[in-house]
Amino acid sequence: MLQKQGLLALILLFSSGLFAQTKLIRGVVLGAENKQPLEGATVVVNKSEHPVVTNSQGRFEVELTQDKALLTISFVGRESYETEVKAGQPDLTILLKASNSTLEEVVAVAYTTVKRSGYPGAVTSISSDKINNRLTPNITNALQGLAPGIQTTSANGQPGNSSTIRIRGVGSINASSAPLFVVDGAPYEGDINALDPADIAAISILKDATAANLYGSRAANGVIIITTKQGKKGDAVINATLNQGWGSRAVKDYDKLGTDQYFELYWEALRNKALSNGQTDAQAAATASSALVSNLGINPYGAAYPEPVGHDGKLVASAKPLWNDDWEKGMHQSAKYTQAQLSFSGGSERSTYYVGGGYTNNDGAFLSSGFKRYNFRSNLTLQAKPWLKVGLNINGASTSQDYPTSSDSKQANVVLFGRTIPGFYPIYQRNADGSYKLDNIGQRQFDYGAYRPNAALPKYNLIGSMPLNRSRNTNENVSTRTYLEAAITKALKIKTSFNLDYTNLNSLYYTNPLLGEDAAIGGTVQKNSNRFLAYTWNNIATYDLDIASAHHINLLAGHEYYYLNSSGLSGNRQNFALPYLYEPVAASQLMDFTGTSDNYTKLSFFGQGQYNYLGKYFFTASVRRDGSSRFSPDSRWGTFWSTGASWRISEEEFLKPVNWLSALTIKTSYGASGNDNLSTTNGGYYAYLPLYSIENNLGNGGVVPSRLPTPGLKWETNLNFNTGVDFGFLKNRIYGSFNYYRRTSKDLLYSKPLAGSTGFTAISANIGELRNTGVELELNVVPVSNNDWRWLVGINVAHNKNEITSLPQKEIISGTKKLMVGTSVYDFFLRQWAGVDAATGNPMWYRTTADGKKETTSTYSQGTQYYTGSALPDVTGGITSSLTYKQVELSFVFAYSLGGKVLDADYISLLTGAVNPGRNWSPELLSHWTPDHTNTNVPRFTTDDLGFTSTSSRFLYDATYARLKQLSLGYNIPEKLLGRIGFKSAKVYGLAENLLTFYGHKGMDPEQAVDGTTYYQYPQMKTISVGVQIGL
C-alpha cells in the first residue's frame, strides 16, 4: 500500500524553525513525467512529526542530526518515495511518480472534508485540471462527461448561459430538480457566471444521503460543492494564462432548398390547390404561374420573367435568380474567445493568500451575442491566535451578456431568423434588375421586406437592425465567505461563518426608432433592475477524538440561518424622438412601470456523527431539522436524516497477501432529504395562503385569484438508498467504483391539475411518488506509467430509470407528455404517425376506435394519442484520457448520451411547405407524394393544411449523441530554457471545445432541453484556441 500524507496535514503541520548545528542535505523534488518542480512536497526525516516543505522551485533542505537518515518525500496525488541519505552527499534530485488512484484523496462533503477511502457516502470528485482551462466561461458547461450520474444538457448554447444539471435523474415533477451549489462551505445563490473556472481547486458531487444529507432541506437533488484555491505556505507563486480562440457553431444548420427548386415546388402546390378548387389543368397551371410571384411578394428572376415558372411547372429556360442572399451567414459573426488570468498565491506561517483576477470575452456565433466577464478573487486565511483561525474569501465579478432573443418562435430570434428567410429575398434593397438600390450617399440599404409573407418575417431584417438595437444583461456579483474558527480544546472546535452573495442584475432591451420592426412606433426600451441578496449564517461545533488509535469519533453539531431577498424594478417606454439614445429617459411614451420584492428564509439545526474502528469499519449518521418560510407555520418544519456504513475489506489481514488487490471498500447508505423549491406557478415563496395577485385595471386597483389555500402543504421528501463498492487492482493501475441507487421522491410538491371550469387549473398538494433507480460505474485505468510516459483513461457510465410510482389520478396529460404510474416524467404522449396514404397522398395518424381497433385517419384531431417513447436517455457518461510524454500532454473529454428522443419542432417549421410560403423549406419536401411516387413519408403538396406538421411521432428523432467536449495538446517548455528568461514554468497549448459531434439527425444540435423538446434555441459553440501559461 501507498504511504501518503493528507492535504490537511500538509497545510497544518508546516514548520521550518528547527535549526541546529548539524549536517545539511539539499535537494529538489520534480514531477517524474515532466520534470516540473513540485512546490509544497513534504520531506520527513526519520518519520518525525516535523516535515519540511519544498519551495516554489521544488527545493528543500533538511538538517540531519545523525550521519544517516531516512527521508520520506510525499506530494498529493503522487506516490511517496523513501530514500536513505548520508551526511555530506551531493544534492538530491527526487522524481515523484503520479499516483494512480484518487481513492485516497480528501474531498469536501457537507460542512467538512473526508478522506474518500472508507467514506460510506457516494461522492465523485473532479480535479481542477479538468475544469481550469476550458473554453466556456460557465462552469456548469464544463462538467459534462466528467462524472457518472450527472446528466448535463445545455439546451441554449449562447455564451454565458448555464447547463441544466440533473444528478441521478429527474427527482421532482413540479418542484425544482436542480442540485444545490455550495461554494467554500455555504450554499451559493450568486450568479454561476461569477465563478471563474480558473479559481476552482476541486469540485465534489454529492449523490447519496450520507454525503449530502447534512444539507437536509436542499439536498434532495444532490449537491455540487465547489472549493476555490487557497494559497500555500512558501514563496509567492505567480501564474499567468492567456488564451486566444475562435468560435463558430458546433453543428451545421438544417439543409434548405435552393431558389429554383423552391419556385417549382411552390408552383406545384398552387397548381394542386387550384385543381382541388375545380379548375381545369390549364386553368390551374395558369393560376399557379400567375400567383407564384405575387404570393411570394418578389421576383428574383427579374422583370424579364414575370412568370418565372411556366405552365408546364418548369422554370422558364434561361431564367436565373439575380441574387441569392445567404441570410444564415449574414446572421453570423466571427466569434473570438479571449481569456486571461493572473493569480498570486503564497503564505507564511500564520497566513495564506490567493489573489486572482481574470478577463473573459466570449463572442457568440450569432450577431450581437457575446459574454464578457471581469472577475477577481481574494482568499485569505489568518492564524490570528494559536487557537483562532480567520478566513475571508471574496469573489467579485462584473459580467455583461449581449443577449439577443435566442429561443422561441419570435421574429427577433437570431437563430431562427437566418434559418427562416430564403435566399430569394434580398438582404439589401434591390432594383428589379438585381442591382442594389443605393441611397443618396451611395450606400446599400437594408431591405426590411414589408412585402414578404408572414412566414418570411416581414418588416424584420435583423442583419440591419441588430447593430442598432441592444439587448444586454449586466450583472455585478459579490460573494464573500468569512469564518472564525476557534479551537476550544484539542478535540473541540467551533466555527462561525457568515456568507453573503449579492447580485445586481440589470437588463436593457432596446429597439431602435430608425429601422426595422419597431420603427413605426419610434422604438422601444425596457429596463429592469434586480437586486438579489442571500446570506447564510452558520455555527458549527466539531469534536474529533481518537481513542487509543483504534476508535475514531467525529461529531458535528450546528445551526444555519438562510435569508434571501430579491427585489426588482422594471419599466418600459417607447417612441424615441432621437436615435442613438438607449436609456428610457429619451423615450417619450411611458408604457409600464412596476416592481416587486420577495423574502425567503430558512432556519436549520443539524448534527452528525462519524465513527470508525481501525480504519476498517465506518459508520455515519446525521439528522437535520429545517423550517422554511415557504410553508405555513404549522407545517413548515421537516426532519431529515441519513445513515451509512462502509467496510474497507482490503485492510483486513486475510486480504493483505492478495497482491493484485490494492483497495476494496463496500458501502451502503440510506436517508431522507427535503425539497421546498416550488415553482412560482405552484405557490412560489408563499405556498399556503389563498392569494389574489395584483392586476390593476385602467388606473383602478385590481386583483384576481391566483391560488387556492393549502395550509397543510409540506416538504417533498427524497428517500435515497445507495450501495456500492470502491476498488483498486494491480497497485491501483485499475481503480474505480460501482454504485447502485434508488431514490424515491414522495409527497411530491405537485401541481395537482384541476378542471379549468373550477376557475383554477391546479392546486398544490403533496401527492404522488417518483422513483429513480440506477447504476453508475466509474473506471480508471493507467495503461502506461513510467518515467517518460504516463497515460490515464477514465470511463464513466450511468444508467437511470425514472418511474412514477404513485399519482393522485389515473393519468395527467401535460403538453406533449402524459404521466401515469409506471411511466417516466418525460414520456411522449403524441398522435402516432401512420405514414402517407399511398392512394390519396394524405397524411395519416393512428386512432383507436371505441371497440379497441387500431386504424388510420387523415383527420389529425381524430387521431388518438399514444405513448411514443421517452425523452430521457438510457445511458449517459463520458470518456476521459490524458497522455503525457516528457514535456508533451494530450488529453480529451468525450461525453455521450445514448437513447431518448427529441421532438424537433425546429425542423417542423421547415417542413410546413406551401402552407407557409416564403419560409425556407427542407429538401425533404422534394420527396412528397405524387400519383407516380406513392411510397413516401411526405404527403401531397398543396397550399391546404393537411395537418402534416401537427405534432406527432413523425418528428421524434433519436437523441443519441457523443461530443468531444474538450481536446487539449500542451507542451511544457523545459526548465533549462526557462531559466534564462526567469520563468519557473511555461506551457504552450492548443485547446478545443466541442470540436466534434457525432449524432444522427442533421441540423439539430443534439443538446436540447431535458424534456426532449426543441425551442429554436441557440446551438452549441465550437471553439478552438491557443494559449500560454506562465509561472513565475
Next chain:
Amino acid sequence: MFNFNYNCMKTYKSYIYFAALVFGLSACNKQLNTAPTNAVPEEIVLRSVANLNTLYEGSWRALMDDFYSDIYGNPGFKTIALVSEAMGDDVALITTKYSYAPVYRFTQMVDKTQSRNNAIWNQLYKIINSTNIIIANVDNVTGDATAKQVLKAQALALRAHLYLTIASFYQFSYLKDPLAKTAPIYTTPTTDTTRGNPKATLKDIYTQVFADLLQAKGLLDGYQRTAKYKINKDVVNGLLARAYLNTGQWLSAAAAADEALKNYPLMPPADYTKGFNDVNNSEWIWGHPEIPSQSDGSYSFNFLDVSSPVSGYYSFMADPFFGELFDNGDIRKTLFSWDNNPGREGNLQYKKFRFRDDETGDLVLMRSAEAYLIKAEGYARENNITEGAAALNALRTARGAITFDPTGATQQQLIDAILVERRKELWGEGFALADIIRNQLPVVRKPYVDGSGNDRKVTITTPDGVTKQVPAKYHTALKFADGTPFVANSPNYLFTIPQTEEQNNPNLFN
C-alpha cells in the same frame, strides 16, 4: 501535534458566543413569516366593499387585457370575436399569417388538445369564479350599501355575459335542442375541495343567465357609470336582448333591445370611417378603453387592421362577395379597397378597424346598431313586418344604404335582409359564427371566379405607380379539411371542451 496554548482561551468568550447565538436564533425564527408584495391574502380582499371591488376590476382586466395562456394570438376576450369571425362567411383570412389559419380551416376549435381551446375555457371560468366570490361575499363585507348593490349587480351581469358566451359557442342553437348538455354551471366560489360540476343543458344555462340579468337590472336602478366599460342598466338590457334572441323570445328581445339603444344614437356617417377604436363613439353601449400601458386587447387590431403601417398581420381580409353586398352611397362601402401592397395584392381590404397612432384601439362590446338589428329581427320573427323593417331601416338610413321596402315583403325576405345586415354592420365584431350556429346555417364560401372558372381580375395601382391587373383573392378554405362540404349544425362549428377538463373533472359527464 499541536503546540498551542489553550489557556489564553477565556471561558467567558464562550458565554458571549452562546448568548449571541441564542439571541440570533430567536430573531431568525420570526423571519420565517414572509408575505408577498405582488399578491394579497384572501382575507384582505374580503374585508370591505372597496377591497372586493378590486376583484371586479381585476376580473375585468383579466377578461379584456390578458393574453389568454400568454399567447399573442389570444388577445383577451377579443380572441373569441376573432375566432367567430374567422369561422364565418365574410373574412377571407390570409392563411399565411399568424395564429388564425387553423381556426379558419375548422381544424382547431374541434380539436380538444389545442391550446386555444384550453385558453378560452380556463379564462372564462376563472372570471366566472371571481364573480362567484363577489356574489357570495358582497352582502357580508363592510361598506356603503349602494356600492355593494352596484358591485353585486355588475358581478351578476358579468357572470351572465360569460355564460351567454359559453352557451353561444359550446353547443348548437337553443332552438335546435334546449336540452343539449353544454358546459358546467358554477354559482358558488371554488374551494380546495371543489372537483368540478357536470355539464348543464342549454336550458339550465339560460335560466341562470336570465336570473342573473334580471336581478342585476333591478339592482342597477339609478346607477350612473363613470366609464363605458362599467356595466349599467343599458348593458344589461343589451345582454338580455341577446339572450332572448338566442332563445327565441322574440318580442322580449325586441323590447330589451329597444331599451338598450335609447341613450346611444347611431353615429354620424363620418364616424364610421374613424377606425372603430373610440369608446366615446355615440353608439357604443359597452366598450373597453385601451391605454398604452394596458393594451393586450388592442393586439386584436393586428389582425383586424388591414391598412395601418403599424399593424402586424392584417390577416382579416374581406371576401369579395362580402364587398358586393353593399350599396353605392353606403358609408361602409367607402371602406373597401383592393390591396396594392407587394405580397398582399388582390386582397380586399375592409378598413373598418384601425389602430390609433400609439398602437392601441378601444374594444367594442355592444353597439346600438346591434340593438336595432335585434329589435328588427325580434319583430320580424314575430311577423311584424312594419316594426321590423322600421328598425332595420333606421340603421340603413344612418349608413346611407338603400332602405328595405316592406311593401309586399315576406317575413323570410325581411329576416334574410336583417341577417345580411348583421353581417354587414357587425363584421369583425364576433357575431359571424354565433349567428351561423344560432340560425342553424351552413358556412357559405365560394370561389370568386368568372363563368368559365378563371380567377376574376381586379385593377390595382402599386405604390410605385404601376397599374396592373391581379387576380382577386378569395376564400382558400371552401370545404372542411376532410373535403366534405359545409353543412348546417356541423360539429366543426362548435368550441370543444378541452381535454384537460375531460381529464380532471370527474363529474363532467354525470
